[in-house]
Amino acid sequence: MKMKGRIHSFQSLGTVDGPGVRSVVFMQGCPLRCICCHNPDTWDVNGGELVDTDSLAKKVLRxxxxxxxxxxxxVSGGEPLLQAAFVTELFKKVKxxxxxTVLDTSGCLWNDDVEQLLDVTDMVLLDYKYASAQDYKQYVGCDIEKVDFFLEQLQKRNIRTWIRRVIIPGYSDGKEDTIALGKLKDTYSCVEKVELLPFRKLCVEKYEALGISFPLEDVSEPTEEQMKELNILI
Ligand code: SF4
Known part of the structure; x- marks a missing residue:
């Protein structure tokens, strides 16, 4: 079956979105509004480029x-779960x-299409963005319970998972919170690794181009020293 979907971009030979060397498809469209989002140009569900699964699979297989x-x-985003049926078809074709196949997601959506997508997903990179329900509501616009539910589904299906968190000074850099994040490896056997990623401000120009203000404009990037200190805790 050939399906159409909207992608933001295609990256060949990426090395930071899962194990080994990978093609990365960035899907267009995201229902969330994370304050640290470095891809605001992926938000618009009507933006990006309309492509079909056949030609995209060919590009990946080449x-x-x-x-x-x-x-x-x-497959990353944006939020790939918004176009779960399209990603399922693409994954089937390359598998x-x-x-x-790796899915890079916020884990904030659940429906039948998402369930079918997990059937053809070998591994998940799950953003566990904040430690508390309050922070999730305020800084992401999603219930933390949805992410926990998603993680439970990964566990149930025994899907290899890496948990990731962007470290934003003053927002997501608490020591206790980082220790708790690391402990997810003990609670869920599907979690193979917990990764901390430093908050970066390279996206400022994208916000300017879109005419919207970047909420974290005045926040500093974490230092190498701070990242080292937190990494010891996980
Ligand atoms: S889920 Fe990803 S793409 Fe969507 S707003 Fe958050 S960081 Fe941006």
Missing amino acids: LSHYYGELGGLT EHGVH
Whole structure:
């Protein structure tokens, strides 16, 4: 089956979105509004480029000799769960050729299409953005329970998972919160790794181009020292 969907961009040979060397498809559209979002140009569900699963799968397969044992395809966003049926079709097409599939998501949506997507997902990168329900509401616009539910579904299906959190000084850099994040490895056997990513302000120009203000304009990036101190805790 050939399906159409909206993508923001295609990156060949990425190395930071899952294991090994990967093609990365950034989907267009996101229902959330994270204050630290570095891709506000992916928000608009009517933006991006309309593509079909056949041609996108071909593009991914053309590069398959680079993926090796570990690599493959990662679908990120935006929020890929918004177009879960499209991603399912794409994953099916590349998996037929033995390509490993990774889903990079906020875990904030759940429906039948998402459930079917997990059937063809080898691994998930789950953003666990904040420690409390209050912060999730205020800084993401989503209930933390949705993320916890999503993680439980990954556990139930035994889908290999890496948990990630962007460290924003003053917002998501609490020591106790970081320790609790690291403990998710003990609670959920599907969680193989917890990664802390430093908040970066490279996105400021994108916000300017869109004519919207970046809520964290005055926040500093974490220092290497601070990242080291937090990394010891997980
Ligand atoms: S889920 Fe991702 S794309 Fe959506 S607002 Fe948050 S950081 Fe941005």
